[in-house]
Amino acid sequence: MQKVPRRLRVPLALVLASLWSSACLAGRPLTVDDANVDEPGAGHVEAWYARQTGDTPTWTVAPAYSPWKGVELAAALTRDTAAGLTTGSVQAKFRLTPSVENGCNFGATLAASHTRGQGSATPNATGLMSCNASAGSLHLNLGASRPPGGPTLPAFGIAWEQDLGGATGHIEWLAQRQSKPTLGLGLRKEVFRNFQIDGSIGHNGGEALFSLGVKLAF
Secondary structure (H helix, E strand, C coil): CCCCCHHHHHHHHHHHCCCCCCCCCCCCCCCCCCCCCCCCCCEEEEEEEEEECCCEEEEEEEEEEEEECCEEEEEEEEEECCCCEEEEEEEEEEECCCCCCCEEEEEEEEEEEEECCCCCCEEEEEEEEEEEECCEEEEEEEEEECCCCCCCEEEEEEEEEEECCCCEEEEEEEEECCCCCEEEEEEEEEEECCEEEEEEEEEECCEEEEEEEEEEEC
16 A cells, blocks of 8 residues: 655644544544534633654644534644644534434534645545444544645544543544554543543554543633
8 A cells, every 4th residue: 555655644644633523422532523513602622742653743732612503613733843844724513413312413524734834735524423322422434635736535434432431432443545544542531620631542554653632621
């Protein structure tokens, strides 16, 4: 399988990670997104450190806010401290059907990311589905991105999220054309009202990945 060039790894990692997160059960440290948005007038800020493929260390800050029912606007800023690259992104997320405690609902995101000094932006569109039951929640993502000067790259993600009693765990699998698939595990815990800590570990083509982060809701 053709590998993604070094110059494209940070923007593509951002599309696969920063632009796939919010909250039903889902949220950091999941990479696969859920099909829900914050309530109108509510939002959150996530911040995390991650080691991506290619032994790439990154820091990310990602605020999100819901100005209207069923709509959430988000942004993210990621810094690759090894290469000195900064990638910014913006996203609009839409809940297309009402969320339900037992059953499935649907959503979609439209986003774009840009790495400073590396040409035009990378657009991204993703369809979302979340299915909730007493046993846990299943999340499916199907989307595509188009890096500058490159082909359209379809991507797929699936995640299972489970309440473990005092914490929430997940397992997820993600794949994008021209990239090796990633398998990940994660855990998050609310340490006090509206503030959580989280972490994840993963595996991609023989490389170990991890992230540590926090989330503040308001």
